[in-house]
Amino acid sequence: MAKGRTFRQRRRRVACTTQQQKHGQVSKEQEWIDLRNWCKACKMPKTKLALAYFPNTFRGMMATRDICREEDVICVPEQLLVTASKAMSRLLKYSVNASVNISLADNISRKLSEHQTLTYWLYSESKLGKDSSWRYYIKSLPQSFASVPLFVLSGSRPNDMLSATTDNEKWVLAHITRSVRHKVADQQTRLFSDWTRTSSFVSTTGAICPIDDWRHYVWAWLAVSTRCIHLGQKATRSPFASQDTIALAPLLDLLNHSEDARISTHFDVSNQQFVIKTHKPYKKGEEVFISYGPHDNRFMLAEYGFVLARNPFQSLELDYYVESWVGTIKLRLGTAKKGSMVTMNPSDVDLLVDALRQRGLWGDFTLTPDDNDAPYRLQAALRLLITAEQQNQPSHQGVSAKRAVAQWERWLRGEPIEESSICDKDSAIKDWIGATCQEIVSKSAQTMDDIRKSRNGQKQDENNSTIDSYLVHCIFMVWMEINAVAKRLCSGSII
Numbered sequence: 001m002a003k004g005r006t007f008r009q010r011r012r013r014v015a016c017t018t019q020q021q022k023h024g025q026v027s028k029e030q031e032w033i034d035l036r037n038w039c040k041a042c043k044m045p046k047t048k049l050a051l052a053y054f055p056n057t058f059r060g061m062m063a064t065r066d067i068c069r070e071e072d073v074i075c076v077p078e079q080l081l082v083t084a085s086k087a088m089s090r091l092l093k094y095s096v097n098a099s100v101n102i103s104l105a106d107n108i109s110r111k112l113s114e115h116q117t118l119t120y121w122l123y124s125e126s127k128l129g130k131d132s133s134w135r136y137y138i139k140s141l142p143q144s145f146a147s148v149p150l151f152v153l154s155g156s157r158p159n160d161m162l163s164a165t166t167d168n169e170k171w172v173l174a175h176i177t178r179s180v181r182h183k184v185a186d187q188q189t190r191l192f193s194d195w196t197r198t199s200s201f202v203s204t205t206g207a208i209c210p211i212d213d214w215r216h217y218v219w220a221w222l223a224v225s226t227r228c229i230h231l232g233q234k235a236t237r238s239p240f241a242s243q244d245t246i247a248l249a250p251l252l253d254l255l256n257h258s259e260d261a262r263i264s265t266h267f268d269v270s271n272q273q274f275v276i277k278t279h280k281p282y283k284k285g286e287e288v289f290i291s292y293g294p295h296d297n298r299f300m301l302a303e304y305g306f307v308l309a310r311n312p313f314q315s316l317e318l319d320y321y322v323e324s325w326v327g328t329i330k331l332r333l334g335t336a337k338k339g340s341m342v343t344m345n346p347s348d349v350d351l352l353v354d355a356l357r358q359r360g361l362w363g364d365f366t367l368t369p370d371d372n373d374a375p376y377r378l379q380a381a382l383r384l385l386i387t388a389e390q391q392n393q394p395s396h397q398g399v400s401a402k403r404a405v406a407q408w409e410r411w412l413r414g415e416p417i418e419e420s421s422i423c424d425k426d427s428a429i430k431d432w433i434g435a436t437c438q439e440i441v442s443k444s445a446q447t448m449d450d451i452r453k454s455r456n457g458q459k460q461d462e463n464n465s466t467i468d469s470y471l472v473h474c475i476f477m478v479w480m481e482i483n484a485v486a487k488r489l490c491s492g493s494i495i
């Protein structure tokens with residue numbers, strides 16, 4: 001386990017890189033002392049944790065003494081937790097007058113989501129600078145989220161589409177995997193709609209802090225997305241409003257994620273504090289982790305801007321390959337010679353896809369490295385689509401789309417089906433998976449090569465900025481994982 005260095009040790013022994021300083025990953029020692037003292041003044045019990053710098057996870061929390069199994073790691077008093085309801089009442093201070101206060105509170109709490117409210121709270125508090133009573137917390141937040149793809153691709157002006165104007169944006173868009181790109185595009189849509197909704201509210205309610213700074217809004221939105229905790233099950237007499245499910249939590253939000261973390265959380269009603277307990281021990285000097293959930297690296301990269309070197313939730317996402325295959329089959333059926341045995345036309349393939357959709361079996365096609373058989377969803381989709389693919393084969397028996405769906409439904413229900421048809425389809429499924437995995441192996445190897453080359457010759461773009469080297473590393477790691485999973489599947493029993 002890597003030992004951390006507190007900021008005092010770090011200043012003596014290691015010089016932090018300018019890139020880390022630029023992105024606020026390295027907080028100054030004084031800022032940490034201020035944050036700790038402020039938390040103490042807000043009744044946070046003495047912690048066993050200190051802010052430290054770790055070689056693989058960067059800024060995180062280090063145990064300042066041995067921590068036993070089943071011990072509380074951190075307790076955050078209720079008054080330090082920012083929920084949407086509390087954020088709203090604080091925001092009232094900054095509206096023009098009391099009557100506006102009421103309408104602002106009423107409108108915002110009724111019409112804005114928790115994420116939108118917390119983002120607006122952070123946006124306006126941080127605009128207050130030294131005048132904010134939350135300044136020590138705000139100073140502890142990263143100044144930028146340079147390793148989060150959305151931060152790079154959200155553009156300089158409000159937009160619901162990802163930006164691909166600068167060289168850096170183009171590079172990131174071209175090298176992230178399709179599934180990461182889809183996730184980031186969804187995030188951009190939500191980000192833009194949150195911006196539009198919140199800014200129109202704020203402008204009609206007379207709040208003092210208008211929303212007019214897109215980049216600052218992106219920063220606040222990402223701070224909320226990457227740092228909020230889930231409050232979990234409502235404890236009896238818990239002080240949170242019933243609609244509150246998430247909160248910003250100073251100090252606690254400096255804990256990094258590990259797949260090995262074993263923790264549980266609860267609200268301690270007698271002491272009015274949110275508690276994290278560890279079910280595994282830590283030695284003094286080790287990094288203490290929590291778990292952000294069982295996510296694969298594509299999700300971790302899109303959502304949090306990091307990846308794990310050994311992610312136990314590795315998988316291959318095959319949606320794109322199934323969709324392109326559908327396109328190829330339609331094209332082939334469309335160009336089949338008249339008078340051949342082909343009994344389906346391209347629109348029949350849409351009927352097959354509709355049958356999958358109607359049964360909730362379309363999309364989310366994945367394979368994991370240890371799969372010995374195609375998972376049910378993938379198998380169901382391939383089994384049906386293969387009936388269209390086989391139309392071009394000399395041995396095919398002229399099955400119509402309707403008959404193919406009826407046969408497939410028998411298979412879904414586990415009813416007896418002609419033995420030869422099962423073997424036929426089983427081997428066609430294996431062939432499809434084999435060819436697809438081979439294609440993924442070569443595509444990923446080629447992209448990894450491209451990334452290696454760009455790493456060596458990384459240039460500044462016209463805005464004089466370079467892509468965060470950790471983001472490049474994460475993008476590379478996602479491809480490396482895809483390559484390894486596809487290779488493993490190629491040599492396993494699934495094919």
Ligand SMILES: C[S@@+](CC[C@H](N)C(=O)[O-])C[C@H]1O[C@@H](n2cnc3c(N)ncnc32)[C@H](O)[C@@H]1O
Nearest residue numbers: 057059060226227253254255256257304305306
């Ligand atoms: C809740 S914050 C944790 C504290 C954060 N490291 C900081 O300096 O403020 C979540 C962010 O920490 C980083 N992070 C968390 N776990 C990580 C890990 N295992 N490796 C690298 N970065 C990690 C990611 O940037 C993520 O978005």
